[in-house]
Amino acid sequence: MELFLHLAWRNLWRNKRRTIISTSSVFFAVLLALIMRSMQNGSYDYMIQSSVGLYLGYIQIHGEGYWEKRSLDQSIEVRSDKLESFTLLPNITHVVPRIEAFALLSKGLSTKIAQIVGIDPSKEDGMTGLAKRIYAGRYLQEKDTGILLGSGLAKSLGLHCGDSVVIYGQGYHGVTAAANVPVIGILKLPIPDLDNMMSYLTLKHAQWLFDATGRMTSVAFMISSQAELENTRSQLKRIAGEHMEVMTWQEMTPELVQSIQADSAGGILMLLILYIVIGFGIFGTIMMMTNERTREFGVLISVGMKRWKLITITVMETILISLLGACAGMIVGIPILWYLYLHPIPLTGEAAAAMYAYGLEPILPFSIAPGIFIAQTMIVFGLAVICAVYPLLIIRKLKPVEALRS
């Protein structure tokens, strides 16, 4: 066996140029597949992270049945030491408590329905970057009793900073919630639906308004990466206690999951096309190589070389070539992807404008999840090995007389 390997290795370097051509076809294939997949996965992760980072978070805890009924009556009491204990979990980067309810906002004769969210100003800003969205007035502070409004909502009510607005709705257990509050800031929220709906109070103020001291409707969590989702969810489930529902973003926004799946299906199709191109590229070089060597094979068989030995050596050559190419591809790919991961490609033009509109940085991010390297290298390596079947078939059926004449 060692002899075969030795022979195969020597064969490779007998014709350096040929070997280098085949190796580089595998090398470029690996590199291309790596970059493509890394870009796709990177943008899905980015899409998920930025979508859930806008409001939902990766995971939320609610009172049992809250997600369906959306009522303050399903709110929960979470003591501050419990909130603290959540932050201590590994992978959790943000813990954001909220109290959310629908209410009417009224100024003069116009009345609009709005989502009132009671927030912890600094925690909320840490997760969603809410303070950056202020475009008039200022952001909430801990002791404020004013309100922040989405710009669409403010416009439809004709409100400006410094005006006051009446909130009227139903609090905890059906009590009347009514208050006259000053507008201290106007937010430009990226999604029109949010911009026309959202208004923010401090958590304490909202709890007072809804007669729900110490209560909240949800606690949202950001985690370090999508990969830790299930793991973190089960940890939270254990800590949260009874009568709580722990939901992931997939359960809360199935629409987002679907749009990512649709996009991912397109990506996989592109990847398949790439594999086909790559496969034929490798196949082409191997076919050429085999045809070039028909005479050599003919001579060897006529002088008494066993066909199976010849086949073994040729297959080993192909494997070695693929291995060389794949390793080289990975070695070159890792620093390139690492660089792109740290310096995502900035987008310009219409795509950038669309992303800006959603409040995202217009970039094309890359992923460096180890899974990508392993999977792509294995797939390309597999393709190359499949191509090795060709010389095998040729040698099996080779007629030495014809081969010598060719």
Next chain:
Amino acid sequence: MKRKLLHIIVCVLLFYSFSFAQAALEIIRKADDLMRGKSSFAQITMTIIKPDWQRKMTMKAWSLEPDYSILYISEPARDKGTVTLKRGNEVWNWLPSVRKVIKIPPSMMLQSWMGSDFTNDDLVRASSIVKDYTHTLLGREVYEDYECYKIQLIPKPEAGVVWAKVIAWISVKGFLELKIDYYDEDGLLVKSFLGSIVKSFGDRRLPSHWEMIPHDNPGNKTILDYDELKFNISVNTDFFSLQNMKRVH
């Protein structure tokens, strides 16, 4: 001869069904007149019962049929002074704590009123059980010791009623509405409105205890107890104005 006989039978049948419908309409009309009158004043205790909490409110209600009513909340303290005014299809609220009148927008009409099992829409709609339905007398039945007419009400297509079918039990003696069942398009019982504890209010005898039971929300119930009820009081439309809603008490 045979044909003539058939003719007579058909006529008799038609007459019978017609007179049944007529009888049913008459019963409903009597019951409705008894309940409403031209105008009324009531003092009501409302108890909202949810699976894990309950709440009691007292209120005063003035109404001028068919378009006007005012509800003034006198307890609990947090809600005291809140007034709901219904004028035609519109609902307005007066909030004394912020001194402001708010018109309830159409999108909020299906929201619960004061946390009860009634919606704002229930306050406004109160479609006429006389005019908006076709009535059929299904027979007689004993309900809670009262001999009752059991009447089926099917909404007229143009009435804009959300129910597909309503069944009412009205006592033979006194024409009291004792039980009303509301069904949706799928034939499911959605809610029941039950009257009991018959009392004298002035010259009328009426159920004073009403329970509204939403069957799609088990464990929930809203109870109305009439502590006082007067009919044909002297109010006119001016009483039901945006200005006056700030003054009633």
